[in-house]
Amino acid sequence: INAEYGGGGGAGRAQPPDTFPVMSRLEVLHLGYNGISNLSLLQLYRLSNLKSLFLQGNDIVNVDGLQHSKELRELVLDRNKIKSLAESSFSDQWNLLELHIEENRLKSLSNFHPLQKLQRLYLGMNRVQDLAELEKLECLPALKEVSLTNNPVARRLMHRPLLVFRQPNLLSIDGIPISAEERAKADMYFLDYQPTEGGGGLPGINNKLHSTLQGGAPSSQVPQQSNPVRGAASLPIGANQTWYGNYRESDNANGNQKTRFQ
Secondary structure, eight states, X not given: OOOOOSXXXXXXXXXXXXXXXXXXXXXXXXXXXXXXXXXXXXXXXXXTTOOEEEOTTSOOOOOOOOTTOTTOOEEEOOSSOOOOOOTTTTTTOTTOXXXXXXXXXXXXXXSOTTOTTOOEEEOTTSOOOOGGGGGGGGGOTTOOEEEOTTSGGGTTSOHHHHHHHHOXXXXXXXXXXXXXXXXXXXXXXXXXXXXXXXXXXXXXXXXXXXHIIIIISOGGGSOOOOSOOGGGTTSOTTGGGGGGGGEEEEEOTTSOEEEEEO
16 A cells, blocks of 8 residues: 655655555454464554454464454454463453354463453353363453353353352353343352352362362263254253252251252
């Protein structure tokens, strides 16, 4: 691009070609399946009005070229090679409402904190396995919908009650709405397991329960998600309550009623 700003007679100053805005009215850009590996080379900052960006099916490893793309509302990064997010990955995306980052290699859920307006987050088919990673999503105050299908952390379906308990603003997990009854049961269950003094583990959850959530119970006693698919479209009606099948009201040693993991 060759362009200059300024008046005649040489009084103006030339603007470097690589900073000159282009296609100022462009709002939606599809760049899927183009073999892109370096976002910075796209010079997306020159698209000042870009609101939806589709980059699925490329070879992106690092999310490091979105600085100054402040108008983005929707970002699709599915089917890339992203292993982690840097602190600066989404530093300017405070207006982002929807993020798709499925089928990547994420193990950590760190550095989503700049996305203060994010409402929908799709993380299916990554490599998240530690329930403690779910704590990191609590930095997203506007989050209404999240999907973690086909991550190791979702295999025993314990991510769902934990998210219901820890994130009261959520309305849907893995494509299944959260009912008032489900939220009440999650509160009842987890509030029975407040941490003992000096105890570790997840806040509000003691080490014994944390061990159970991480796989301490025999697999035969834990409901498995049958043929999970992206977006959980194949889950049966009522699947949002299957995890409650692991709990039963029963008398403890003192004769009191208490919810426990069976």
